[in-house]
Amino acid sequence: MGNINGYFKQQDIKDFNSNPFNIIGKDWMLVTAGNFDKINTMTASWGGLGVLWAKNVTFTFIRPQRFTKEFVDTEETYSLCFFDQSYKKALAYLGEVSGRDENKIEKAGLTPMFLDNTPCFEEANMVIICKILYHQVQEASSFIDGEFDKKMYPSKDYHTMYVSEIEKIYIKER
Numbered sequence: 001m002g003n004i005n006g007y008f009k010q011q012d013i014k015d016f017n018s019n020p021f022n023i024i025g026k027d028w029m030l031v032t033a034g035n036f037d038k039i040n041t042m043t044a045s046w047g048g049l050g051v052l053w054a055k056n057v058t059f060t061f062i063r064p065q066r067f068t069k070e071f072v073d074t075e076e077t078y079s080l081c082f083f084d085q086s087y088k089k090a091l092a093y094l095g096e097v098s099g100r101d102e103n104k105i106e107k108a109g110l111t112p113m114f115l116d117n118t119p120c121f122e123e124a125n126m127v128i129i130c131k132i133l134y135h136q137v138q139e140a141s142s143f144i145d146g147e148f149d150k151k152m153y154p155s156k157d158y159h160t161m162y163v164s165e166i167e168k169i170y171i172k173e174r
């Protein structure tokens with residue numbers, strides 16, 4: 001496992017220079033929400049970073065059956081946490097097992113903490129605090145190619161898209 005020592009320092013978005021295709025699509029991230037009583041997390045490899053409504057935003061996609069969705073829908077904020085390669089196995093596990101069935105955060109060996117009242121993990125090397133602005137369930141009728149819809153959603157469990165303002169970016173300083 002990587003080094004958890006260090007502290008989180010806020011990064012100005014103009015200094016953000018991570019490649020989203022690598023950090024989300026290739027390395028994956030954790031979507032974490034909850035409160036001081038209970039939190040949950042899940043792995044995500046789909047999503048985006050961009051600009052909308054003159055704000056810097058994240059786009060996060062969550063299927064209805066995810067336990068994490070219940071937490072995201074209850075709170076105003078959630079975090080996106082990014083890790084170094086040594087956590088890939090932990091992320092694979094957190095993306096396979098539901099928090100409904102196991103105390104998966106403890107089993108994955110991650111240490112919950114809060115930044116700006118939003119849950120995240122000490123082991124992360126970067127944390128993005130997201131404030132939900134908008135959520136929308138994807139619709140079958142909006143797909144241009146019906147075959148693609150059938151391929152991606154054979155069970156019709158359409159993702160909810162969350163557009164969230166990037167409130168803060170924290171980088172682990174070692």
Ligand SMILES: Cc1cc2nc3c(=O)[nH]c(=O)nc-3n(C[C@H](O)[C@H](O)[C@H](O)COP(=O)(O)O)c2cc1C
Pocket residue numbers: 028040041042043044045046047061062063065066067068069091092094095096097098099100
């Ligand atoms: C690499 C990877 C990427 C994933 N990406 C997403 C995603 O973007 N959206 C989603 O809803 N589920 C995604 N999942 C599935 C959830 O992480 C998985 O169903 C998880 O067990 C849900 O946990 P929960 O029920 O505790 O929320 C992904 C899983 C893996 C392994």
